[in-house]
Amino acid sequence: MKCRSCGQTAAINMRHHKLALCREHYLEWIPEQTERFLHKYEMFSRDDRILVAVSGGKDSLALWDVLTRLGYSADGLYIGLGIDGGIGYSAESQRLAQAFADAHQLRLHVVDVAEIEGATIPDAAQLTHRGRDKPCSVCGLTKRHVMNRVARDGGYDVLATGHNLDDEAATLFGNTLSWSTGYLARQGPVLPAMAGGLARKVKPFCRFYERETAAYALLREIDYIYDECPFAVGATSIEHKETLNRLEAARPGAKLAFYLSFLEAKRNGAFPMEVREAPDGLQPCPRCGQPTSAPDACAFCRTWDKVRARRAAAQQPAAG
């Protein structure tokens, strides 16, 4: 297969776009498309300070790389979750994120959850029994809180994450299966900032297939963590991705059409924001100050209070 731009041997074929490109032209195409999405969804401008949530994986490192190549002012945020899984998962992902930052002379904020909150994510999940046998629920809750806090305290205009189209389509698929209209109302390339301190969140890669971001990382020789998070095995989101990939194989473009038609339906008012999700339904948490729909402390503060209390109780010598 030949590159559409130059006729050289193609490195990747995107069946949904009927487009094959060689390495050189693919590495031009991805930033061009990213720039197009940034404008189309009005994500941010060159004057904005951007915080990129960096996990050490292909998507977030590729995003940081592209934004930097495009000339945007983007710092990174790595959140140490304390996940080992027998492969030193968090330690290795932090090493790769830091190595990327150092090689490109970029600033990386590092927040170690255990250092700040007193327990790793797996320990916190075990102590609270939140999320049954998986720490994903505590993990998501904590990442959201930390990202928002660092964005707010650091004076960043926007928080950018590396979500790709497969992530978005899988989330959309899951929320459609359960008709979670509140989640559907909030899903999109941009989540606007909210009064009270919720940072603006954007997903510049939301229209790139996962294959495309992986190909970009490989062709740019970005060293990313290849191992999956040990807790992701059997995750529902992966099952949804596999289901959608079967559909995509039979009908190229199905995933993209699913996501884009959802965005169009949303624009046409199909999923209005629920009252409790609306900005005026939120109030600042009395503990941390972040907006919450809870009547008192937010879910993050309540969860980590419980973790610390249970850890302290477990460490006390038995009476008698």
Place this chain on the structure above:
Amino acid sequence: MPATLKLRDKVYEVPAGMTVRDALIRLAIEPESVLPTRDGQLITDDRHLQEGEVIRLVAVISGGAQDTDGARPRGPR
């Protein structure tokens, strides 16, 4: 002599002459979920496999919660 496809710790042998895509379908590997490489270089899946050739498949699916916007948590990222 067959061609070899490697995906993580799994090794598959398929007859030379077929395309990478046909080999993936035969092995029940979703073509969308991998990137084929040869000698460290990305290749397209219409390439015909040569005898004795080794193709490394790079898995592209990463899993878990992409829930920074409050979408329902499904697993870690």
